[in-house]
Amino acid sequence: MPMANPYKTREGGATVTVFVPYDCRNHCPFCINKQEYADTTGFSLEKICASIRRMDAITPRCDFVFTGGEPMANLDSLQIMLDCIPTTHRVFINTTLPVFEDQSPQDILDFFTRNKGKITCVNISRHIQHYVEESPDELIGQLPVPARVNCVLWKNYPSAELPSFVERWKDRHVSIQFRYDYTDTTPENLYREEDDKILHDLKKYFTYKGLDGCRMRNGYHFEYDGVEITYHKTLPYSTITETGPDGVTYDILYDVIIKQNGDIHSDWTGVMMDVPAYEHVVFEPDDQKWLERC
Numbered sequence: 001m002p003m004a005n006p007y008k009t010r011e012g013g014a015t016v017t018v019f020v021p022y023d024c025r026n027h028c029p030f031c032i033n034k035q036e037y038a039d040t041t042g043f044s045l046e047k048i049c050a051s052i053r054r055m056d057a058i059t060p061r062c063d064f065v066f067t068g069g070e071p072m073a074n075l076d077s078l079q080i081m082l083d084c085i086p087t088t089h090r091v092f093i094n095t096t097l098p099v100f101e102d103q104s105p106q107d108i109l110d111f112f113t114r115n116k117g118k119i120t121c122v123n124i125s126r127h128i129q130h131y132v133e134e135s136p137d138e139l140i141g142q143l144p145v146p147a148r149v150n151c152v153l154w155k156n157y158p159s160a161e162l163p164s165f166v167e168r169w170k171d172r173h174v175s176i177q178f179r180y181d182y183t184d185t186t187p188e189n190l191y192r193e194e195d196d197k198i199l200h201d202l203k204k205y206f207t208y209k210g211l212d213g214c215r216m217r218n219g220y221h222f223e224y225d226g227v228e229i230t231y232h233k234t235l236p237y238s239t240i241t242e243t244g245p246d247g248v249t250y251d252i253l254y255d256v257i258i259k260q261n262g263d264i265h266s267d268w269t270g271v272m273m274d275v276p277a278y279e280h281v282v283f284e285p286d287d288q289k290w291l292e293r294c
């Protein structure tokens, strides 16, 4: 496969997001992944594991994120994938913490206790509007690993409920990340504040602490009654083409994606990665930095 430009990424390597080969039971209206689980032909745990090992060999200190679908809908398969990742990596799991007939809250706690040396943070989807099947809040408070609640503020979300949503998590030892609808983010509005309704709502209810960010994404930080809150915005793609000081035009990668069939993509937009070329990736300093601090 011909590659347009040589690759560049930040020190440590682009984050590798792994799409697990099994679905969730929810139908969130903003979901951009659901359609990929409609046809499971070619899904392969084995090929995903081979791709995880390949990425580990190229960037042995990159971050891994498990997403779906629902990574925790099949704990045995998740364990097999986790066991392919050496402890040189940070590992994040995006999940709803699903409890069902064959999976109790205790099974979930046992899984995290077994793997607490491997998991950096579990990101749990909970929204102001009731989009996902929820397991008990008490379970989240008992997790033996760091946890964050991810909440998408979608369309006409009930902004007056923001303080009570944060209070719900106050004694559960979690931080909260509010998220903008990625499909609406553009380079022009990523940092534009005047017409950002979510930002205005958050500034109304919570104490603003500062802004960090880079070319691709940012985070507005807040605090409320001891709870750490971030408002996260990111572009819907993850490659920026730029000419460096060396006069070479690079594809700068922020995310690498391992698909359900083990294919490795260099962007969310369906671009296959030239993996042998990534073996020669050029590194640049991480451009994520504090832009404002209060």
Ligand code: SF4
Pocket (backbone or CB within 6 Å): 024, 025, 026, 027, 028, 030, 031, 032, 033, 034, 068, 069, 070, 096, 125, 132
């Ligand atoms: S829980 Fe996640 S994967 Fe499932 S429908 Fe909602 S956003 Fe999509």
